Amino acid sequence: MISRWIVGIAFFLHASPTYRHLKKFAFNLLENPNYPYKKFFDYTMMLLIAISVYILIRHVKHEVNQDWLFFNNYVISFIFLIEYLLRFWVYSDNSKVIIEQYEHDLFLQRPFKLWNVLHNIFMTKMSFVFSLPAIIDLLAIMPFFHEMRLLRVFILFRVFKLFRYAKSLQQFVSILSSKKFEILTLGVFASVIIIVSSVLIYVMEANNPDSPINTLFEAVYWSVVTIFTVGYGDFVPVTTEGRTVGMAIIVAGIAVISFATSIVVSAFTEKLDEIKEDKMIDDVSKFNQFYLICGYGPLSSQVAHRFLKDGKQVVILENDHKKVAEAQKDGLVALTCDPASLHSYHALRIDFNTQVIAAILLEESDVLNVYTALTIRELSKKVQMLSILLHQENRRKLSLAGINEIVYTQELIGLMSKEVSGRPVAFEVIHALRSENSGVFIKEIVLDSIMAEQFFETSKLSMFHKRLIMLGIYKQSSQSFFFNPSNTLIIEAGDVAIVVGTRSLIDEFKALVRRKKRL
Amino acid sequence: MSYQSAIVFGFNEYAKQIAMQIAPEYLSFAIFVMTESERLAAKAAGFEVALFDLGEDWKLIEEQFDPSSLIVFCALDKDAENVFLTISLRSIFEELPIIALAGDHESAAKMKSAGANKVMATQQITANIITEMLEKPTVTEVLHDILYEESFLKIAQITVPENSFLVGKHLHEIDWGEEFDVLVLAIVDHQLSATFSFTSKGHHHHIDPDDILVVVGYEDSISALSEAMGVVKWAK
Numbered sequence: 001m002i003s004r005w006i007v008g009i010a011f012f013l014h015a016s017p018t019y020r021h022l023k024k025f026a027f028n029l030l031e032n033p034n035y036p037y038k039k040f041f042d043y044t045m046m047l048l049i050a051i052s053v054y055i056l057i058r059h060v061k062h063e064v065n066q067d068w069l070f071f072n073n074y075v076i077s078f079i080f081l082i083e084y085l086l087r088f089w090v091y092s093d094n095s096k097v098i099i100e101q102y103e104h105d106l107f108l109q110r111p112f113k114l115w116n117v118l119h120n121i122f123m124t125k126m127s128f129v130f131s132l133p134a135i136i137d138l139l140a141i142m143p144f145f146h147e148m149r150l151l152r153v154f155i156l157f158r159v160f161k162l163f164r165y166a167k168s169l170q171q172f173v174s175i176l177s178s179k180k181f182e183i184l185t186l187g188v189f190a191s192v193i194i195i196v197s198s199v200l201i202y203v204m205e206a207n208n209p210d211s212p213i214n215t216l217f218e219a220v221y222w223s224v225v226t227i228f229t230v231g232y233g234d235f236v237p238v239t240t241e242g243r244t245v246g247m248a249i250i251v252a253g254i255a256v257i258s259f260a261t262s263i264v265v266s267a268f269t270e271k272l273d274e275i276k277e278d279k280m281i282d283d284v285s286k287f288n289q290f291y292l293i294c295g296y297g298p299l300s301s302q303v304a305h306r307f308l309k310d311g312k313q314v315v316i317l318e319n320d321h322k323k324v325a326e327a328q329k330d331g332l333v334a335l336t337c338d339p340a341s342l343h344s345y346h347a348l349r350i351d352f353n354t355q356v357i358a359a360i361l362l363e364e365s366d367v368l369n370v371y372t373a374l375t376i377r378e379l380s381k382k383v384q385m386l387s388i389l390l391h392q393e394n395r396r397k398l399s400l401a402g403i404n405e406i407v408y409t410q411e412l413i414g415l416m417s418k419e420v421s422g423r424p425v426a427f428e429v430i431h432a433l434r435s436e437n438s439g440v441f442i443k444e445i446v447l448d449s450i451m452a453e454q455f456f457e458t459s460k461l462s463m464f465h466k467r468l469i470m471l472g473i474y475k476q477s478s479q480s481f482f483f484n485p486s487n488t489l490i491i492e493a494g495d496v497a498i499v500v501g502t503r504s505l506i507d508e509f510k511a512l513v514r515r516k517k518r519l
Numbered sequence: 520m521s522y523q524s525a526i527v528f529g530f531n532e533y534a535k536q537i538a539m540q541i542a543p544e545y546l547s548f549a550i551f552v553m554t555e556s557e558r559l560a561a562k563a564a565g566f567e568v569a570l571f572d573l574g575e576d577w578k579l580i581e582e583q584f585d586p587s588s589l590i591v592f593c594a595l596d597k598d599a600e601n602v603f604l605t606i607s608l609r610s611i612f613e614e615l616p617i618i619a620l621a622g623d624h625e626s627a628a629k630m631k632s633a634g635a636n637k638v639m640a641t642q643q644i645t646a647n648i649i650t651e652m653l654e655k656p657t658v659t660e661v662l663h664d665i666l667y668e669e670s671f672l673k674i675a676q677i678t679v680p681e682n683s684f685l686v687g688k689h690l691h692e693i694d695w696g697e698e699f700d701v702l703v704l705a706i707v708d709h710q711l712s713a714t715f716s717f718t719s720k721g722h723h724h725h726i727d728p729d730d731i732l733v734v735v736g737y738e739d740s741i742s743a744l745s746e747a748m749g750v751v752k753w754a755k
Contacts, residue, residue, distance in 0.1 A: 386652060407645060414533075414539060415667045418540040440720055443658070
């Protein structure tokens, strides 16, 4: 009877959109670093921690307002309690565990074993309760019982909670945890030295009435202070034997410190690239819009720099570490990952539909470009893709892979050669316009309704009439180009004007054609 | 200057495309290659082909072509070979128009120094096209149509004859769009320099005989303008 009741609830919760939505929201807020609102939650919690610690320090020698004490002891503790319970809730999905076990038993035609399920759920939840971060969370709530003065120091555990909210602190812990074995070895080494030296100094000094070291605790204290090269000088050996032990311990202390330093330094050195890469991934996930270039070489470098010159963001994905280092040295945002792997895009958290203006495939192989194109198409059906084509016979394969624009440089050079030999000056003019190095630009201006209405009137102004070349209007409705348009042409919103002129003149025209009507 | 003959050096993908585009434009056309395999490939593609080496004294060219109406395209595989070929040709033929391919900026500069009249830096051209296609798709389409497609809209360069009605006038005195339905993009001022100036940058040019106007317009309009200027033939 109870089993059926529990299974029923599990199914109900599993199917309830409100419940799932709530749980997902709580999970995102507490655990998902990619959730945009998590940072606000983290900052709030950090602020509460800072207030708590400030009140603790202030309260040592000053009176603290009762309202603040109430806020600290009850409100903050209550918020932390709620957070703890939420973390406990989202740690595992009980309804899913129950349903899976129920369906498993049903499939095997055996009675539902409620006890097994409850045991599994209990064990899972206990693994949360006994995890270090959860213990710290729980201890941070303890000051709630503020009447017990000793428990006040538990407020300091709230500081440890910062590890939950500050990513850099998490990184620090993860870097050190990569050197667990070395740290353990160091710990054992230091402990052995402390034990041996404490016993030795106690034996040598404790019976001497002139010696300040009279107890084993004082011997241990002296050993720790000496080994870690602090040397307060409040306890010093007075016997020759004791001083001999002291000299040996000072030398051993230097070894301990060197060992510890080298562990920390090597851990950071080893992880430095990883940290930088993580930082870059974070930065990329915050980019609003960018061009994604797959593959890095001299061509990618030129394309990227041209986009950067136009004020566009560019992200380069490349599998080869050396090429990535080269790109980074060149001032570009480049990440080491395989552009043809789905896993790469999941790890990078790139949203093709909102972030990527276009994916540009510049690998030095048609095979790789097709493979990358298919990977990207799997993630987004609509993102624009452009690829270079290296061998003419592969053109159709690139089209089939979903690439929208194909650039076959060899063919382009062939066409240009014809131009160069037939109309060298005309070619130079067009090439200069395209390369944008001559100070004169060819630009397209997408017209909105106001600009469309004012277009001819503005273009006939004396400042533009002779100096801004109005090459033509591309009409979206008929998908056709009208060269040197006369004012009988009806211009609509969405049409594109193609103009040739200096940047300042084009900018002035754009500003005026927009502004005029509004005046 | 119109040329009667053309030579393409090399037979890689670039050279093949160049050959395919320009061969029909010249009375005589040949491909010069360095290896037997290239020779066979070019022959199989239907081109007249000859073998050469970089130490050539170029008697071969003088025997087959008139160097005064010849244009050459250097499209060997390696930039270093192209530079060497260019300098080698220039040392013999001072006036020969040489168009060379270069991978990057650095090689392009070297080819210019070696004496090439025009260098096409393939990476730069590709990068320009890629960014233009994505940032200015309409411009790309329109320019492509004007330059390469058989559309009615053309770009042309017209040399101003001595007795043309334009001689002595300023560029801005004429409303080109209104009067001739053409747009003048640039002008090569024969007296000032051999390079062009964009009309958008400075339109106070005084038109002299032998200046070259770079105009865009429909074929008929350009023909009408040429006729009015007294030009017999304009470069399409």
